[in-house]
Amino acid sequence: MILEKYNASGNDFIITHKFKRDDYSNFAREVCNRQTGIGADGLIILIPHQDPNLDFEWLFYNSDGSMAEMCGNGSRATAHYAFSNNLAHSELKFLSGAGVIGCKVEGNIVSTDLTPPKILQQNIDEVGHNWWLINTGVPHLVSLRDDISNFDIEEARKLRWKYNANINIAKINNGSLYVRTFERGVENETLACGTGMAACFYRASQEGFFKLDADIYPKSGEKLYLAIKEDKLLFKGAVSRIFYTEFKLIKKGFNIE
Numbered sequence: 609m610i611l612e613k614y615n616a617s618g619n620d621f622i623i624t625h626k627f628k629r630d631d632y633s634n635f636a637r638e639v640c641n642r643q644t645g646i647g648a649d650g651l652i653i654l655i656p657h658q659d660p661n662l663d664f665e666w667l668f669y670n671s672d673g674s675m676a677e678m679c680g681n682g683s684r685a686t687a688h689y690a691f692s693n694n695l696a697h698s699e700l701k702f703l704s705g706a707g708v709i710g711c712k713v714e715g716n717i718v719s720t721d722l723t724p725p726k727i728l729q730q731n732i733d734e735v736g737h738n739w740w741l742i743n744t745g746v747p748h749l750v751s752l753r754d755d756i757s758n759f760d761i762e763e764a765r766k767l768r769w770k771y772n773a774n775i776n777i778a779k780i781n782n783g784s785l786y787v788r789t790f791e792r793g794v795e796n797e798t799l800a801c802g803t804g805m806a807a808c809f810y811r812a813s814q815e816g817f818f819k820l821d822a823d824i825y826p827k828s829g830e831k832l833y834l835a836i837k838e839d840k841l842l843f844k845g846a847v848s849r850i851f852y853t854e855f856k857l858i859k860k861g862f863n864i865e
Contacts (some may be wrong), residue, residue, distance in 0.1 A: 612689060612722070612852040613646060616681035617845055618799025624648055624687045625654035629667070633754035636669035644652065646855065650679065652686050652701025654695065657703055663696035665703040670793020678703030678745025679844050680802015684718035688847045706745040709846055721837065722752035722803065724808045730799055740811045744841065746792075747773035752815070754779060756788050761797060764790035774801060778808035783824045785809055785834075800826035808839045809834040818839040 614621045621637055636651040638644070651672050657665040657757045666686055668676050683704070690696040698713045702780045710721040723745045732739040737751045749771050756777045764775040769792055775790040789801035805824045807822035812818050813836060821835035 611855045613850040616685040616687035616847045617830045619649050619681040620648045621685050622648045623652045633673035638672040640671035663700045667728045683720045685847050687718050716846050722841045724839045742807040744803040744806040747774045748776050748804050750776045750807050750811045759788045774803045786825045799828040
């Protein structure tokens with residue numbers, strides 16, 4: 609099978625398209641493994657959808673084989689893949705587990721209209737910090753701080769399981785937002801997380817630090833852009849297609865067509 613690898617602001621994904629729905633969780637674990645597979649934060653499978661207003665549906669798998677409803681950076685990489693492979697026009701819509709996602713491809717810059725953010729809980733006191741639980745397609749536990757140079761991964765892992773959420777710490781500096789993320793499914797810190805950046809931006813905007821938009825910097829150091837667009841969040845940044853390859857797992861009893 610032909611697979612393409614994409615990088616979106618530090619998140620890397622393996623993407624392909626199939627003609628039927630299936631359970632690809634075992635394949636996701638194998639192909640995302642950084643020692644014995646290609647290596648990636650997630651696997652994205654595009655499949656047809658019967659709604660004529662949608663270009664396709666996606667199946668998104670984390671590297672541990674679990675499924676996720678939404679991924680901001682993954683949505684941008686997916687839109688570029690679909691357009692580049694003539695599966696959709698430059699402006700497209702697809703169905704995610706969180707709802708319909710709209711994207712626009714302009715060269716290597718892709719913008720995504722994320723689903724409307726929802727504040728699930730405010731002013732949670734944990735480990736000496738104030739947290740908000742916000743859903744921007746998937747749940748994120750968000751803390752705004754003066755310093756994010758020290759991100760306690762073990763602490764984040766405990767909170768991830770307690771709240772079944774991704775964990776984000778963020779700081780505001782010179783009018784921009786800097787974000788670090790511990791991601792479910794990867795079970796470690798990643799270089800970026802689109803929905804995590806969106807959740808941090810939304811909390812900061814609700815507390816008056818930003819009006820309508822801001823530049824966002826994840827751990828990867830790349831600059832992205834987030835803005836409030838009616839009831840949704842506009843997420844914009846560059847993606848890169850790293851390579852494509854024909855891939856076959858040489859394991860007894862394992863097959864994927």
